[in-house]
Amino acid sequence: MQHVIWIMWPAFIAAGIAETIFFTMIDPRQLYLFGNLVEWSPTATYSTGFLLFWLVCIGSSLMTYFMMPRGVKDVLTKAAGEREDLARPKRREPAGGGR
Structure with a gap:
């Protein structure tokens, strides 16, 4: 599912910018x-x-994803x-147990 989000979300943002x-300029x-x-x-x-615009941008994101080296995909x-979400790391328990 994360791979789909990696492709769809940047395409969504780019399509919004392109449409704007x-x-x-065009009525x-x-x-x-x-x-x-x-x-x-x-x-x-x-x-x-x-x-x-979104379909075109999805195509662009897909091409970028497919052209990425396997090592980069594995690291990502x-x-x-x-991480539960890509915005905030998981909380870690403090060293020495819970006081």
């Missing part, structure tokens, strides 16, 4: 696809755009296995 930049009501005006609501256009898996 794209739709800051969804003036968007053309194959020479025809896209007649969707702005919300549908934003949602579809985000999902398409070991580091993730030692």
Whole structure:
């Protein structure tokens, strides 16, 4: 499951950034696809755009993951296995027993 998160989460962030930049410059009501005006609501256009950007970014993250050396994948898996979440290490009992 952690491998899926390693791929999906950075792709999600990158897709959000890409959509923000794209739709800051392009009005969804003036968007053309194959020479025809896209007649969707702005919300549908934003949602579809985000999902398409996310798919492209997932592809990029997958290629990066598949191209990583096996040793790097093993180290990442070991580091993730030692932590409940990747943001905070597990608490350790103090040396000398519990007082």
